[in-house]
Amino acid sequence: MLLTLAHFTSISATFPWGILLTLGIVHTGVMYQLLYSAIQKLPTPIIGSLSFIYPLVAIVVDSLAFGHTLSAIQWLGGILILFAAAGNNLGWGTKEKAPHQQGLEQKAR
Numbered sequence: 001m002l003l004t005l006a007h008f009t010s011i012s013a014t015f016p017w018g019i020l021l022t023l024g025i026v027h028t029g030v031m032y033q034l035l036y037s038a039i040q041k042l043p044t045p046i047i048g049s050l051s052f053i054y055p056l057v058a059i060v061v062d063s064l065a066f067g068h069t070l071s072a073i074q075w076l077g078g079i080l081i082l083f084a085a086a087g088n089n090l091g092w093g094t095k096e097k098a099p100h101q102q103g104l105e106q107k108a109r
Contacts, residue, residue: 049085056081 039047056078062068070078087093 045089048088052081052085052088 039050042050059068059070059074059078063070
């Protein structure tokens with residue numbers, strides 16, 4: 001679909017094909033293969049926590065590699081992501097069953 005938008009006149013012999021292929025094959029293909037094959041072996045709460053932490057790690061790497069600085073609100077967002085991941089793993093949001101639900105379970109036994 002995007003082929004019609006390509007500017008083939010700007011692609012020359014000096015075009016960095018090696019970098020483009022490395023980016024596409026290694027950084028996208030191999031990375032996703034490793035990521036999703038590992039996720040199959042993890043318990044669901046850990047997968048949830050990793051999905052929270054994944055964007056935060058990308059921000060930290062961006063800061064280290066490119067010197068990008070975060071604003072105070074972005075730091076607060078990162079801290080909230082960490083609290084959400086911790087709460088997910090530690091069961092902070094779990095609620096006890098309502099009394100009427102406990103009675104139904106006992107009747108079902």
